[in-house]
Amino acid sequence: MFTANDFIPSAYSQTIENGSFEWSAPSNIALVKYWGKKANQIPANPSVSFTLKNCKTITKLVFTKKNNSENFSFDLLFEGKPKEDFKPKIQKFFERIEQYLPFLKEYHFTIDTQNTFPHSSGIASSASGMAALAMNLMSLEKALNPEMSEKYFYQKASFLARLGSGSACRSVKGQIVAWGNHANIEGSSDEFGLEFPYSIHENFKKYQDTILLVDKGEKQVSSTVGHDLMHNHPFAEKRFAQAHKNLDKLINIFENGNLEAFIEIVESEALILHAMMMTSMPYFILMKPNTLEIINAIWKFRKATQIPVCFTLDAGANVHVLYPENVKDEVLQFIQKELVGYCQNAQYICDEIGEGATKINSFI
Known part of the structure; x- marks a missing residue:
């Protein structure tokens, strides 16, 4: 099992000037609820959720290397239109995750996001939105470090998503996802969501x-x-x-x-x-x-x-x-x-x- 320190990378083996990735990530609905958290988005109690299928966020990340690496640089579009009121949340997210993705200030990003569910429907989109953004950023890191394992990729994506929105860590991988240290769930962690590791009865399929x-x-x-x-x-x-x-x-x-x-x-x-x-x-x-x-x-x-x-x-x-x-x-x-x-x-x-x-x- 990885810890937060494992997610701080050493030097990357590749350099990339520009490109784009596009991911979708779903919302999720908790069955055992988490309510209350400690510093750094750590849950006060464990939770478990169903991952949804149709209610999802689709995010395209376009990136271009820039000369100045002093500040974060990004444009944010929601359904193709500039969304200035979302930018402070992304700025705060980048500040939280910079030590884990040290390339962030080296690129200008255009983040273009949309939801499959109606805007202002009352469905929380922070989980799906932050999960989709985390998947894109991890795709860029994997391109910079192609030796990265699949397990590391997904656990770090869940870890990063959590730093944007706690429940977002449950929207990365798996039908049923546990988040939070629990004595009887092997591999469970406060740092990221874990695909439920035990058998699931046919009653709960689909x-x-x-x-x-x-x-x-x-x-x-x-x-x-x-x-x-x-x-x-x-x-x-x-x-x-x-x-x-x-x-x-x-x-x-x-x-x-x-x-x-x-x-x-x-x-x-x-x-x-x-x-x-x-x-x-x-x-x-x-x-x-x-x-x-x-x-x-x-x-x-x-x-x-x-x-x-x-x-x-x-x-x-x-x-x-x-x-x-x-x-x-x-x-x-x-x-x-x-x-x-x-x-x-x-x-x-x-x-x-x-x-x-x-x-x-x-x-x-």
């Missing part, structure tokens, strides 16, 4: 995630602020211990395929996440009335039909409806009949488990 867009507005409290409020939270330590226990349970559930136990863990984790928000100081609520209407409708439908459908939430009002592929038709019919009315402009997105980041093009 698992579906239909995302109900309840509220597409900007959250009144950002995730960054929410994480910080865990530092003095009265229930923080109990919560961190609980996450470890729930992750332990999921290891067995993924192996034995127990959907009833899976639902219990996933739904309770979603509600615990929001309970932490409601009991912090200052306290806040990100769920909306329609979020609760959807949750109650899912519970009623599951009880009436015995169909193993459940919900999870991210740090917002939108609802992720999770279910096995073999009940897809029944669940989509239920969503269209009973849940769409609770969505803003009747919008929802159908997604499923994916594999992680994918290279689209490279020219060097």
Whole structure:
């Protein structure tokens, strides 16, 4: 297993004047949530997530060697148009990762990014966006150092993505990804995400995630602020211990395929996440009335039909409806009949488990 020091390179064997790479990276949805972090984007507790397939960011990185290497130099485009308000976040990201990618100031970059999901849909794009950028930057480093192993490439990409957005480290590689030190997951690390190393039951293959867009507005409290409020939270330590226990349970559930136990863990984790928000100081609520209407409708439908459908939430009002592929038709019919009315402009997105980041093009 690599450590942060392993990601500080020595001299590169190649020189490259210009070129481009293009990668896509997906969003992900946590099953065991991480809420609260230490310095340098280190999680206060471990988490595990489903990698999504369709909700992704596509980023093209064009690079040209420059004469002056005193400062970072980059242009940022979102859907082909300059996006100045994104630039401070990229500047901060470059500052964090410079010691691990010492070539950054030697090039001018044009970063052209777009999302496959609707802009301002309420789906967090920082995970997919930072993962896609990290994959491009690692492609450049691999071109400068062709001897780099595949394992090093992906673990360092996840490590770098984490320094941009914590959950981005779970969007690099694998269908189910664990992040954070956990005693019973071999190779787990606070530094990067790890493709789940144990057996996964057929029940969880091609698992579906239909995302109900309840509220597409900007959250009144950002995730960054929410994480910080865990530092003095009265229930923080109990919560961190609980996450470890729930992750332990999921290891067995993924192996034995127990959907009833899976639902219990996933739904309770979603509600615990929001309970932490409601009991912090200052306290806040990100769920909306329609979020609760959807949750109650899912519970009623599951009880009436015995169909193993459940919900999870991210740090917002939108609802992720999770279910096995073999009940897809029944669940989509239920969503269209009973849940769409609770969505803003009747919008929802159908997604499923994916594999992680994918290279689209490279020219060097």
